[in-house]
Amino acid sequence: MVRVDTYEFDPYVMPVASNVDRFFDSYSRYLEALVADPRYQESGKTDLLFPWHATDILARDERLVELMRAGRFDSLMKNVDGETRAWAAKVMGTQG
Template identity: 60%
Template sequence: MTELALPGLDRLLSVCRQLELEVLTEPPGHTPPAVGSRVGGYPLDPMLAAFYSRFGRAMFARKSVGMGLFRVDDGVNELEDDNQQWRETWQQYFALPLFVFGGYSGLAWYLATVPGLADAKGSQPVVFVDAYDDTYALPVASNVDRFFDVFSHYLEALVSHPDYEADGSSALSFPWRVPELLARDAPLVELLRAGRFDPLLKDDELRAWAAKVVHFGT
């Protein structure tokens, strides 16, 4: 089987190199999880499978942002372990089942796919999850590679922000302050416009933010 291309991931790696933002990666296991295999109770997203065929784990912009994907290799399967924990603790707060695959170092901020919204090829949209007291999820990409792509554009905007040197990643929070970047993802805008994420947008603030993404994408 030909390995699925991930141009968004390639761009993210390139942007991190150009901006001198530290990237940590580890090699994949000898038998990485296959497309469609059951992981954490759901069929594995094909783009996540493609990622784990290349890396066992990764962390991007480690010192300034610290966004990374869970470790999956011959000795550890954090996708399985962390999703079991997710189901036992946080899933009850969300109206749609979520599959967590990464997050932010030292923070209860996660990245998750939405298996129930998979497209015809099995690719699942991505949400940013805040699991602090006010638990919520914000749609950020129509698929995993689109997430890598928009995050690369976010890092470019962050580093060029006038307050970056003083404030780091808090100078431009993702995804709240970059709806115009997310709006470049036309399939995401269509999913929002069609109300597919409505069960997750549980209050006026979340719905107003989602409306901004749709507005910028019009």
């Protein structure tokens, strides 16, 4: 599964799951982290954005990481910026 954002000046694609079940698992874990965030509890605002701040959660999807490392999403991510490439590296565990 990929996330496609066409609302940005430069549309981009981000791989977020190896299948639909893994997407729902990852997104539910993100929501759990969100509601545990004190700032969100207090004001309903957060700095935690999916998938940008869910790299640790997405990295649990071993098949997704395997597909990313194998370059299976490279053709979809050919026009991404450095920030998105750094995000992908974090998901793959190749950047701290």
